Amino acid sequence: MSAAPAPETINNLMPEIAGLIVEALNLDITPEEIEADAPLYGDGLGLDSIDVLEIALVISKRYGFQLRSDNEDNVRIFASLRALTSHVASQRTL
Amino acid sequence: MKHLPLFSGRKLDEIFAWLPAGAVSVGRFLAEAQWLAGQLPAGEWLLNVCENRYRFALGFVAGLLAGKTSLQPSSLSAETLHRMAADYPGALCLCDGEFAAESLPCLRFPELPERLPDITGDIPKIATERVVAILFTSGSTGLPQPHRKTWGKLVQNAQAGAAALGLVGHPHNIIGTVPVQHSFGFESTFLLALHGGCAFWAGKPFFPQDIASALAAVPRPRLLVTTPFHLSALLAADIPLPAIDKLLSATAPLSAETASAAEARCAAPVHEIYGSTESGQIACRRTTQGPVWHLLPGIELAQEAGNRDQTWAFGGHVEGRIPLSDLIELSTDGKFLLLGRHADLINIAGRRTSLAYLNHQISAVPGVVDAAFFLPDETPDESKGEGITRLAAFVVAPTLDQRQLLAALRKRIDPIFLPRPLLLLPSLPRNSTGKLPRSALQALFESTVQHG
Numbered sequence: 001m002s003a004a005p006a007p008e009t010i011n012n013l014m015p016e017i018a019g020l021i022v023e024a025l026n027l028d029i030t031p032e033e034i035e036a037d038a039p040l041y042g043d044g045l046g047l048d049s050i051d052v053l054e055i056a057l058v059i060s061k062r063y064g065f066q067l068r069s070d071n072e073d074n075v076r077i078f079a080s081l082r083a084l085t086s087h088v089a090s091q092r093t094l
Numbered sequence: 095m096k097h098l099p100l101f102s103g104r105k106l107d108e109i110f111a112w113l114p115a116g117a118v119s120v121g122r123f124l125a126e127a128q129w130l131a132g133q134l135p136a137g138e139w140l141l142n143v144c145e146n147r148y149r150f151a152l153g154f155v156a157g158l159l160a161g162k163t164s165l166q167p168s169s170l171s172a173e174t175l176h177r178m179a180a181d182y183p184g185a186l187c188l189c190d191g192e193f194a195a196e197s198l199p200c201l202r203f204p205e206l207p208e209r210l211p212d213i214t215g216d217i218p219k220i221a222t223e224r225v226v227a228i229l230f231t232s233g234s235t236g237l238p239q240p241h242r243k244t245w246g247k248l249v250q251n252a253q254a255g256a257a258a259l260g261l262v263g264h265p266h267n268i269i270g271t272v273p274v275q276h277s278f279g280f281e282s283t284f285l286l287a288l289h290g291g292c293a294f295w296a297g298k299p300f301f302p303q304d305i306a307s308a309l310a311a312v313p314r315p316r317l318l319v320t321t322p323f324h325l326s327a328l329l330a331a332d333i334p335l336p337a338i339d340k341l342l343s344a345t346a347p348l349s350a351e352t353a354s355a356a357e358a359r360c361a362a363p364v365h366e367i368y369g370s371t372e373s374g375q376i377a378c379r380r381t382t383q384g385p386v387w388h389l390l391p392g393i394e395l396a397q398e399a400g401n402r403d404q405t406w407a408f409g410g411h412v413e414g415r416i417p418l419s420d421l422i423e424l425s426t427d428g429k430f431l432l433l434g435r436h437a438d439l440i441n442i443a444g445r446r447t448s449l450a451y452l453n454h455q456i457s458a459v460p461g462v463v464d465a466a467f468f469l470p471d472e473t474p475d476e477s478k479g480e481g482i483t484r485l486a487a488f489v490v491a492p493t494l495d496q497r498q499l500l501a502a503l504r505k506r507i508d509p510i511f512l513p514r515p516l517l518l519l520p521s522l523p524r525n526s527t528g529k530l531p532r533s534a535l536q537a538l539f540e541s542t543v544q545h546g
Contacts, residue, residue, distance in 0.1 A: 028515055043501060048509040049300070050443050050482055053327045056301050066303035066333060075192075 005089035010082060017059075017085045024058040025051050036082045044080075052078055064094035097219035098249050100124070100155065102289040106213060109293040111148045112267065112312045117293070118148070123155075124217070125210040130156035133204055139185035141165045141178055141198060143275070146190055148296035149203050150274045151284055153188045154227075158245075159218060164227040166275045167238055168371070168446075169508040172196050173455075174230075177238055222246025229277055231371045232447045235454065241372050243413065249289050251374050251411035254390040255281055256290030258378045259317075259342065259365060265291035266317035266340060269308045271299055271324040272444075277371040278344045282319045292317065302331035315339035321444045322348045323482065329355050338362050343381075344369070345444025347432070353381035368432065370446075373407045373416040377430070389428035397424060403436075437532075440469055443482050445510050452511055456487060459502040464490040464522050467513060468535045470543075486539055487513030488522055517542055 018031035021040075025047075038044035047055075056067040067077065067087075077087045104110075106121030130152050134140070140157040142164055144150040154164050165182060167174050175196040178185055187195040190203040220226065225242045233239035256262050268286060272279035286292040299308040305328055309316055317340045320328070325343055328335075329352070338360040343353075344367040353364045368387055369375035376395075377387040389395065392410025395418075405422040408415040421433040435441065438448045452467040468486045491499060496516055503512055519542075523534040 042504065042509075046500060046504075046509070046512060046514075048512075050323065050510060053301070053323070057327060057330055060302075060331060066331065067301045068303045068307070069300045 005086060009089050010085050013089055014081060014085045017088060018081055020058050020062065021045075021055055021081075024054050034081050037080050039080060040078045040084065041075075047078070055084075059088060062094065063088055063092035065091045096222045096246070098222055098246060099217045099219050100158070100288065101217055102249065102253065103291060104288075108291075109267075110287055111151065111294050111296055113148060113296045114311065121213050122210075123151070124213050126206050127152050127155040128159060128213075129207060129210055130204070131159040134160050134162070134188075134201070135186060137162065137184040137186050139163055139165050139182040141167075141182075141185050141187045141195075143170060143187060143193055143195075144190045144203060145298065146203075146296050147270065147274045147283060147294055147298060149190050151287070151294075152206075153203070154284070157188075158220060158226055163225055165230075166227060166280065167230040168232050168276065171504075171506060171508065173506045174238060220245040222249075227280075229280070229371045232451045235451075241413070243374075247374075247411045247413055248285060250392070251281055252285035252289035254392065254411055255367075255375055256286060256292075258388070258390050259340070261286065261290050261292060261317075263291075264315070265293070266315045267312040268292050268294040268317045268319055269299065269305065269312065270294060270319040271305060272319060272321060272345070273298065277369065277374065278367065279319070281369075281375050282342055282344070282367065302328045302333055306333055306335050309336040309338065317342060321345045322352060323443045325356055326352050329359060335360070341365065342367060344375070345446075346441050348381050350381060357382055370416070370419065373412050373418065376407050376410075376412065385431055386425070386429050387432065389430070393428075395422065395424055395430060397422075440485070440511070442485070442510050445508055447508070447511055452485070452487075452507060455506040456489065456503060458506070459491075459494075459499065461494045462489060462491045462499070464524075466522060466530050466535060467511075468532075468539055470539055471536060484514040485511055486543060487516045488535070488538060488542075489516060489518055490521055491518060494518075515543060 014036060015031060018034045022031050034045060040047045060066050077084055104120050108120050109117045110120045110123040111118045134156055140162040142150055142153040144153055157164055165178060165185060175198055179197045185198055187198040187200040189200055222245055224245050226245045227243040228240045230238040230240055268283050270279055270283040274280055274284050283294045287294050295308050295312055297308055299305040314337055316338050318338050319342045322343055339362050341356055341362060341364040348366050356364045364381055366379050366381050367375045368377040376393045377389050379387045393412060394409040396406050405418045406415050407418055419439050420435050423431040423433055438450055440447050449467050456462060456465040466488050470486060522530060523538060524530050
C-alpha cells in the first residue's frame with residue numbers, strides 16, 4: 001500500500017466521497033450529514049453489503065482502481081467516511 | 095439401516111478444495127476432519143458459522159463424524175442466536191474471524207496440525223435416515239422454521255445437481271460468492287465437492303476484483319457460483335477476468351439481459367437453479383434459452399385440482415411434500431414456468447423473507463403501537479442492471495425516534511430488510527375492518543416518500 005495520504009488531502013476529498021455515497025445509494029440525507037468518523041455499517045449510516053458493492057462500483061469508475069477485500073480490509077475500509085476516503089486517496093489512479 | 099459413504103466416487107488423492115497455499119486432497123481433508131472431530135466437545139448441535147468455506151466443510155464433516163447435527167439459520171442476528179440457544183440446548187458455535195456468538199458457547203476454529211496420520215481403512219459411512227443438517231427459514235410467525243435434511247437426501251441432492259449441470263465426468267473448480275451455510279451455497283459448492291467430483295475455492299470473494307483473483311487462483315475448468323446481484327456487479331466493473339467455463343446463479347430470478355451479457359463476456363453458459371430452503375434445489379435452466387425450467391432427476395410437481403395457486407414439490411431428494419412459494423404453470427415432461435411470487439413474500443438481493451415476519455418483528459419492538467412494512471412497486475433503475483428495490487416501513491411509535499427504532503430492528507432482522515425509509519406517523523390508514531390494504535400503503539408511500 002502507498003504512503004498514508006496527508007490529513008488535508010483526506011479532508012478535502014471527504015465531501016466528494018460523501019456526495020458519491022449519497023448519490024449512488026439514493027440516500028435521504030445530504031452529504032454533510034454523514035459524520036466523518038461514524039461507522040458506515042450497522043449503527044451508524046446503516047449500510048449493508050449491497051450498498052458496499054454499489055459504492056465500490058462508483059468508486060472504481062471515478063478513481064480508477066478496484067476495491068479488494070483481502071485480509072478483511074473490507075471492514076476496515078468501510079469503517080467510516082474518513083477510512084474510506086483515506087483508502088481512496090492512497091489507491092486512486094485518476 | 096442403509097448407509098452411504100462420506101464421498102461419492104472420489105479417490106483420496108483427488109483435489110477437494112483450493113486454499114491460498116494450494117490444493118487440499120480428499121485424503122488430507124478427511125484426516126483433518128477426523129482430527130477436528132476429536133477436538134469437538136460433546137453435544138448434539140453444531141452452529142458452524144465459519145466464513146471460510148474450507149473451515150465450514152471441516153466443521154460440518156467433523157460434526158458428522160462426531161454424531162452432531164449442523165444448524166444453519168438464515169441470519170445471524172442476536173435474536174436468532176438467542177432462539178438457537180433456547181431451542182437447541184448445548185449448541186456449540188464453531189467460528190472463525192471476529193464473530194460475536196452472543197449467548198452461545200463458542201469454539202474458535204483451532205490451528206490444524208501439520209502432520210496427521212494417513213487415512214487407513216474405508217471411507218466413513220453415514221446412515222441415510224440420519225438428520226445431519228437443519229436449515230432454517232425466517233418463518234411468518236417470527237420464529238425460525240427448521241427444515242431437516244437427512245444424509246441420504248443430501249447425497250441424492252448433490253448427485254442430481256451435478257447431473258443437471260453436466261458436471262458428472264467433467265469436474266470443475268468452484269468459486270462461490272454465496273455463503274456456504276445457506277441452501278444454494280451449501281448444495282452448489284460444498285456438497286458438489288463431497289458428491290459431485292468438484293473442488294471449491296475456500297474464500298468467498300466479494301468485490302469484482304476479489305472474484306477475478308479467486309478465479310485466477312484455481313485451474314480450469316472453472317464454475318462460478320453466484321447471484322444475479324453479484325453477477326451484474328461483476329459485469330458492470332468491466333475488469334479483465336480469467337476464463338470462466340460455466341456460471342451458476344440462484345436466489346433470485348436472473349434477467350435474460352444479464353444472462354446474455356454474461357454469456358457474451360465469458361463465452362460460457364449461464365445456468366440458473368430454482369429451489370428453496372424447504373425443498374432444496376429442484377429445477378434448472380439455461381437462462382438464454384428461454385423461461386422454461388427443467389426439473390432435476392426424480393423431482394415432481396403437483397397442483398390440487400381447481401387450485402393452481404399452490405404447487406407442491408416431492409420425490410427425488412425433496413424431504414416429504416413441500417409447498418412452493420411461487421406461482422407456477424405446469425407443463426409436460428417435467429417442465430414449468432414461474433409466474434411470480436405469492437404477495438406476502440419478499441426477495442431482496444436473494445435474501446428471502448415475508449412481510450408477515452417483518453411486521454411481526456417490528457411490532458414486537460417495545461414502544462411500537464402499529465407498524466407495516468411495504469415493498470414499493472417501482473421498477474429499479476435500469477442502468478444498474480439487477481437494481482435493488484428497498485423496503486419502506488410506516489410506524490406509529492410516539493416514544494421512539496428513528497434511530498432507536500432502527501437500532502432495535504437491527505437486532506431482530508437481517509440488515510438487507512431494514513426499512514429505507516422508515517417513516518414515523520401518527521397513525522396508519524387502516525380501514526374499518528382494521529386491515530391495511532396494499533393500495534392504501536402504496537398511496538401513503540407516494541404521498542410521503544416520492545413527493546414528500
